[in-house]
Amino acid sequence: MLVAGSISTAVAQGPRPQKVFTEDIDRFWVAYDSVQTTTDHARQLAFVTDLYIKPGTAGLAAFIKVRDNSAERWVTLINKYPGIGPRFGPIR
Secondary structure, eight states: OHHHHHHHHHHHHOOOOOOOOOHHHHHHHHHHHHHTTOOOHHHHHHHHIIIIITTOOHHHHHHHHHTTOOHHHHHHHHHHOTTHHHHHGGGO
């Protein structure tokens, strides 16, 4: 009986609401736009590191770790696909 009561209480409460943080997205676009302003690789790395990765949420840190990402990889991708910003610009 005790187990059944615990289960029914948990079911009645339902799932906990999930929180979605979007500030990492905003920081990504700031870093993206900043990378586009220079061809200096060291400055590009600094933009991604200082504007996106360092101030990022715990979720971003976990994403970077799981996906084995780095500032170097982000700069490479931003430079490889420079048109993605204008295409998704209105979302910003």
